Amino acid sequence: MKTAFIARTALLSLLLSGYALADDDCREPVSDWQPRETLRQHVEQQYGWNVQRIKVDDGCYKIKGADRKGNAIEARYAPASLRLRTLHVNFGDDGDARDYLARPTSE
Structure with a gap:
């Protein structure tokens, strides 16, 4: 019984980690x-990046x-949207991370 529980738990964790x-x-x-x-x-226009590849x-x-x-920089984009x-x-x-943080909007 204990072995079956361990096997099911291991299988479930593998499935979830793959997902x-x-x-x-x-x-x-x-x-x-x-x-x-x-x-x-x-x-290049929006952010001023120099794209190499x-x-x-x-x-x-x-x-x-x-x-x-x-x-x-290394960025991943959805190809359709x-x-x-x-x-x-x-x-x-x-380097300064403030360039990549959202700026508050003025009201």
């Missing part, structure tokens, strides 16, 4: 994807490049 990892993938139909160049233009990773667009202050999914910034010695 959690799979949730990071983008699942939009390829027919709805926007061109990579559209994403490149958006982030855009590739497909787990169904998402993955950007590698640098922000306007030279900090290395171009919605930001994850952003990693490796700040240099004079």
